[in-house]
Structure formats: structure tokens, C-alpha cells
Amino acid sequence: MAQKYQDILAAARETIPEITPQELAAKKDTIIIDVREPNEWEEGVIEGALLIPQGILEHTVEAKVPNTNTPMVIYCGSGQRSLLAGKALQELGYKNIVSLAGGFERWRIEGQNGQHSDSLTRDQRARYARHLSLKNVGEQGQARLLNAKVLVIGAGGLGSPACLYLAAAGIGSIGIMDYDIVETSNLQRQILHSTDQIGKQKVNSAYKRLSGLNPDVKIKPYATRLTSENALDIMENYDVVVDGGDNFPTRYLVNDAALHLKVPIVHGSIFRFEGQATVFDPYNGPCYRCLFPLPPPQELSLNCKETGVLGVVPGVIGSIQATETIKLILGIGDTLNGRLLTYDALDQSFMELSIVRNPKCPSCALEDRPPRLVDYDETCIPVGNVEAL
Secondary structure: OHHHHHHHHHHHHHHOOEEOHHHHHHOOOOEEEEOOOHHHHHHOOEOOOEEOOHHHHHHHHHHHOOOOOOOEEEEOOOOOHHHHHHHHHHHOOOOOEEEEOOHHHHHHHOOOOOEOOOOOOHHHHHHOHHHHOOOOOHHHHHHHHHHOEEEEEOOOOOHHHHHHHHHHHOOOEEEEEOOOEOOHHHHHOOOOOOHHHOOOEHHHHHHHHHHHHOOOOEEEEEOOOOOOOOHHHHHOOOOEEEEOOOOHHHHHHHHHHHHHHOOOEEEEEEEEOEEEEEEEOOOOOOOHHHHOOOOOOHHHOOOHHHHOEOOOHHHHHHHHHHHHHHHHHHOOOOOOEOEEEEEEOOOOEEEEEEOOOOOOOOOOOOOOOOOOOOOEOOOOOEOOOOOOO
16 A cells, blocks of 8 residues: 555656745745645644645635646645645646645745744634635634624624624624614524523623634623714724614714724615615715715614514625625725625525715715714604704
8 A cells, every 4th residue: 555655656746846945935926735734734834825625625726726827836744745736736737736845844944934923723723724725814814803803783683694704704802782682583583592592682692602603702792772972982992893783873873983983884784675785984985874865764764673574684684794894804805895785585686886975975075074973863863952964
């Protein structure tokens, strides 16, 4: 068996060139692929490498490196598995493949620069292995996620999937704001909660569920309403705000507070069989009032208790909100800033609408004069003796 393996390696060496660590360090514009297992990454990795274990390489490489002419360097621990991986890629049609002679062990012995620090633990490398394999995430991106702070307003239909995916992704700190308790009728769509949590505060139910999902994540519950008095104090502690509220007063207040703090909002809303999502990046695009200068008539601004909602619709929109949040933190892709994505479950269709910043917007027209924070009644009229915007 050992002789057969050596014969296979010898055959691979005939078709897969090898380079030294010094030669690799001098290369530019080359894709580097680490085919070791996740537990081996704790020893360190070559900076910028795609982390793709050998066992899934053939099934995933096309999505990460679609051009078969792309120059690639494959490395493993000692330089043997990389030869076999390179041979497999050749059989898939990839043409410019070389293997790192001696693998990562030789790279480390020769003192080459560019190794990642051991910022992730062994358990974290295993948990986030599929993120580490992504070119646009990797170890540095995962470290950013673990250091990020996200506030989710509403632990209901939208907040449930958003919180679950954000916690699973390793967002280091998640604040959850909701003053309500879990009711039986919530469980049709609010997947963050379970039957044994009925009658308990939603934020406490969320804390229990998310802490069990990922111990890396710190959960901070806020069992209160968002008001003009607490909005700035709470929101200033977070990098991104996910607006999963179900009423217009909260949406307008979140918008105005975000303009003060210049913190991006990932907005979502649902209505019966439909949903919509967008990103509001203060002063770098439209704000919520650019999209909806005035709230709709009260008879049209009903909540899901009054109108009903298909249970899976908030799952779709909340997942999109989680995706946009992660993209904002990582600085990757094109966010929904300036674009309103709408979803119709009945014909299973998405539609995108362009939205632009209104130069006469009562909230964001003047960057040096953010709107006064006020509390609104159900029709979004300021409460008390505060002048309307």
C-alpha cells in the first residue's frame, strides 16, 4: 500500500511543478490554496490563502476560482497532499498549477513572512471552517465578525432569522431590543422562540437560544421600547442596526437616531405575502424618510396581527437582512444601499427598485443638522409639544 502511494506521488510530480517558499513569496497575482484540514490551520496559514480542505476541493473550487487559466499554488503540511490535489485540479481542466515543495512546514522553517496570527482558537477554526475557506472572508474577515457589534431591534418575525444567522456567523456582540413577551401566535413565524418560552420576555428567550447556538457571541438584551431618550445611548454602541420593527414610529425614530450617529441601518418589513429589504447608509445614500417621507394612512399601516402574514416570509427577509449586515461588516459585495428589494411569495419573485437621496428630505438633507429626536404616536405625529418635522 505504501509503495502504491509513493507511485501515485511520483506520477503527480511528473505533471505538477513545485516551487520553494522563497519563490512563492516573490509571486504576485497568484491564488494560493491551503488544502489542509481545519485543525491544522491553528498552526498558521499563508496570508491570503483560500482555505479549502482537500476533501471538498474538487466540489468547491469552481465557485471560488472559475477561470481555469488562473495561476494557483497549492500547499499542504509537507507537500504531498498538495501534489495529489494539484493532479485532481488538472483533471478538472485547471492549467496553471504548482505545488509548494515541503508544504507549510518548510514555509515556516524558512521563516517566510505573512503567516496569520493565531487569533482564532481550535474550536473557532472548526466552527467557522466554511467561512475561512471563502476568499472574501478568511481568517481576517472572521476576526472582524467576532469583533463586530450589531443591534437587532425586534425579536419577532424578522429579528428571529436575522439573530440566528448573525449568531451562527460569529458576530461577537448582538444587542436585542424588544419589550414584548412570547405568545403562542408568535411561534408560527418567530423561530427564535419555542413553546417552553411562552409568557417569558422575548429578549430573555432570545438570549437562551442564541447563547446555546454559539458561545462566542455575547448577547445583550434590552427589554424596553426604543424612545427618543434612550435611542442614542443604546445605538451608539453598535456598528450596524438591524431594523426588524413592526411599526412606523419605531422605523422613523431608528432612522433619525442613525443619522445622528452615522450608523448604517439594515431595514426589513413584511406584509401578508410580501416583504422588502434595503440598507440606509447615513449621508451616503437615501434614508428611510427619502423612501417614505410620510407614513401611510392609518388604515393602511396595520400590523401582522391585524392583516396576517405567511410565516416563511419574514424568514426570507430576515435572512436577507443578516446577509446585508455581514456584507457591511466585511466590506464585501454590493449592499442594498440605494436599492429596495421586494419579495412576493405568491409568485416567488423578487423585484428591485432604485431609491435616491432626496435633497429636500426633512431628515438627511443637511448633514450638519440631523433631525431632532422625538417620540411618535401610531400615526407618526410627534407626541407632546414637539414641533413636527
